[in-house]
Amino acid sequence: MNRVFNFSAGPSMLPVPVLEKAAAEMVCYGESGMSVMEMSHRSPDYEAIIQKAEADLRKLMNIPDNYKVLFMQGGASTQFACVPLNLIGRTGKADYIVSGQFSGKAFKEAQKLGYDVKCVATTKDDNFDHVPYVTRDMIRPDASYVHMCFNNTIYGTKFGYIPDTGDVPLVADMSSCILSEPVDVSKFGVIYAGAQKNMAPAGVTVVIVREDLLAYADPKMPTMLEWKTMAENDSMYNTPPCYTIYMLGLVVEWLLSIGGLEKMQELNRRKADLLYDYLDHQDYYLAPVKAGSRSMMNVTFVTGDPDLDKKFASEAAKAGMKNLKGHRSVGGMRASIYNAMPYEGVETLVAFMKKFAAENPKA
Numbered sequence: 001m002n003r004v005f006n007f008s009a010g011p012s013m014l015p016v017p018v019l020e021k022a023a024a025e026m027v028c029y030g031e032s033g034m035s036v037m038e039m040s041h042r043s044p045d046y047e048a049i050i051q052k053a054e055a056d057l058r059k060l061m062n063i064p065d066n067y068k069v070l071f072m073q074g075g076a077s078t079q080f081a082c083v084p085l086n087l088i089g090r091t092g093k094a095d096y097i098v099s100g101q102f103s104g105k106a107f108k109e110a111q112k113l114g115y116d117v118k119c120v121a122t123t124k125d126d127n128f129d130h131v132p133y134v135t136r137d138m139i140r141p142d143a144s145y146v147h148m149c150f151n152n153t154i155y156g157t158k159f160g161y162i163p164d165t166g167d168v169p170l171v172a173d174m175s176s177c178i179l180s181e182p183v184d185v186s187k188f189g190v191i192y193a194g195a196q197k198n199m200a201p202a203g204v205t206v207v208i209v210r211e212d213l214l215a216y217a218d219p220k221m222p223t224m225l226e227w228k229t230m231a232e233n234d235s236m237y238n239t240p241p242c243y244t245i246y247m248l249g250l251v252v253e254w255l256l257s258i259g260g261l262e263k264m265q266e267l268n269r270r271k272a273d274l275l276y277d278y279l280d281h282q283d284y285y286l287a288p289v290k291a292g293s294r295s296m297m298n299v300t301f302v303t304g305d306p307d308l309d310k311k312f313a314s315e316a317a318k319a320g321m322k323n324l325k326g327h328r329s330v331g332g333m334r335a336s337i338y339n340a341m342p343y344e345g346v347e348t349l350v351a352f353m354k355k356f357a358a359e360n361p362k363a
């Protein structure tokens with residue numbers, strides 16, 4: 001069976017050279033005589049793997065020395081609780097930007113914990129078809145942090161700018177855009193991301209946190225959710241998700257080998273431009289996201305007819321393009337074109353879109 005073009009929003013495609021390397025090392029890793037899955041996480045072989053994964057990620061993202069890199073479990077969703085639990089102690093209150101479903105969940109989680117949290121900007125009334133423009137005066141100067149989601153996976157929107165929050169640390173969920181382009185880490189207090197969109201299989205969550213922000217956790221909080229515990233134990237307080245971290249290391253190594261995040265951004269730009277240029281020069285499909293907020297990773301579009309949308313996704317799947325159905329909460333189509341999606345995948349999709357439009361005239 002041939003590999004398909006998998007447009008899934010996550011878990012999603014991994015680079016073929018990474019899968020091949022993992023396959024070659026699956027049964028026997030190096031001279032260890034065992035699979036990475038079977039190793040003690042305290043063994044020298046594994047320590048080398050996790051240390052290299054972190055060092056390579058620091059190099060790739062140009063992470064400053066005063067930031068810790070943590071490998072945690074529980075997905076990005078667990079960080080929705082970790083963020084307030086670790087940071088609210090700064091001032092006792094926090095501000096949220098709600099630009100889609102995940103940032104809404106993060107906001108609700110902090111509310112559920114009973115903290116003084118405020119939604120300072122949202123585009124909910126516009127169906128999240130763009131991201132809000134946030135300025136410093138909208139933020140409470142004594143907020144512990146401002147939380148945002150940089151790329152809204154479900155709606156296909158992305159912040160085209162980094163909000164200026166003054167001295168208030170900015171915390172960003174970057175699950176669906178991390179490693180897609182260079183990012184100035186120093187502009188953020190915390191960046192976190194579940195791995196299964198652009199970094200690795202599911203199972204590990206990367207948290208990049210400025211060291212001075214490790215001091216505010218409630219002493220009663222669960223040990224496993226505390227960033228400081230993870231930082232002090234090099235993410236090995238307990239057994240980490242060993243194999244997933246190994247896979248993340250291979251993905252990062254692959255990105256460095258192709259020329260780093262500048263190169264990746266150029267490749268991603270080409271893919272996204274091809275699809276958006278087509279969408280902008282036809283009138284069969286509608287792309288709901290406003291100019292200036294378009295995601296380079298998740299591209300959403302509809303035909304305007306739910307039956308045709310359904311037919312589109314099922315015929316595309318038969319033609320080797322899987323998982324183009326939009327999120328269950330919004331419908332339509334969504335093409336997730338993460339790092340590992342080849343240009344050829346987007347070319348094939350655009351050709352299919354033209355053919356489908358010609359063969360399925362609207363009433």
Ligand SMILES: *Cc1c(COP(=O)(O)O)cnc(C)c1O
Binds near residue numbers: 076173176194195
């Ligand atoms: C997928 C996703 C999540 C949820 O991630 P889990 O690892 O499944 O908890 C959160 N935020 C964003 C932006 C996502 O894309």
